[in-house]
Amino acid sequence: MALHLVTGGGGFIGSNIVQELLKRGEKVRVLDNFSTGRRENLLSILSDIELIEGDIRSYHTVLDALDGVDYIYHQAALPSVPRSISDPITSNDVNISGTLNLLDVARRSKTIKRIVFASSSSVYGDAPEPKKVETLPPRPLSPYAVNKLCDEYYFLVFYKLYGLETVVIRYFNVFGGNQDPNSPYSAVIPKFIRLMKRGESPTIYGDGSTSRDFTYVQNVVWANLAAATAPNVAGEVINVACGESYSLNDLVQGINAALQTNIRPIYTDFRKGDIKHSLADISKAQRLLGYQVFIPFREGLQLTVQEMLNRKDV
């Protein structure tokens, strides 16, 4: 049986990948330092996985973590654009140096078959094209986006130089259960659900027409597992999203519907530097990974609200 390593497996997306791998009967190891992840995400499956608590920046930790591993899903990172703007040095250290450390150990491994990397739609920045296709020139607007873009180049170069099979997946605004609603850097969906569950109004920057290709996490999980074994994808960069965009007003309306409330948002000035619209072209994922949107936005939002209603910390 193959051994799968999920870096950042204690985080939101990582823990969902871990759960799916376990469901499929696979052997799973997690490497996480829980800097932004939550131990609760792994509580119910702790006895089914091997957990290495440590930092991707440590050579010896990564060496141990990669021992005997066949597939890696590299999710560990300091996410969030605003976090990288307030502390670009630490973001660079974790997101670039940590990733390079992982790649350098991986290239010497005799067992690793492929590494799948969690990149981000933020690399497109303010590209004016309405649909973001992988061939567009990157236009990063934040240290976080620069981190992810630099990582993408490392993944490509390690494939070309050392033959280490790598696949880069660009996520677009992923949401779902296990996402942290309580951090100052929390994403918009868990943040809005938490507020609206308490009867409070969420604040929208701008008039609410800002739109995103919100992607329920299970779609991203399936894409990761497909990317680990699909033929002819090594060295590729692939968007994974729903290929549909929804506005912040749609989002508030959807949460109201799921909560059976009628809470009105507060509108304030559009934030400088924010990207107005983000929408993915997902045809490459469909072609190379056989990807399809298993759970669309509205259904995913319903599921997420239900999951958040059951959590004590929300």
Ligand SMILES: NC(=O)c1ccc[n+]([C@@H]2O[C@H](COP(=O)([O-])OP(=O)(O)OC[C@H]3O[C@@H](n4cnc5c(N)ncnc54)[C@H](O)[C@@H]3O)[C@@H](O)[C@H]2O)c1
């Ligand atoms: N959530 C999204 O919408 C989204 C969009 C684009 C890309 N991504 C990327 O997907 C990945 C997962 O994101 P997420 O939303 O699950 O975030 P998350 O914060 O829940 O998960 C990141 C995990 O990495 C761990 N980690 C951080 N620094 C580490 C270190 N130095 N050593 C070991 N572990 C470390 C954290 O503790 C956490 O468990 C990240 O790489 C993120 O940049 C996420």
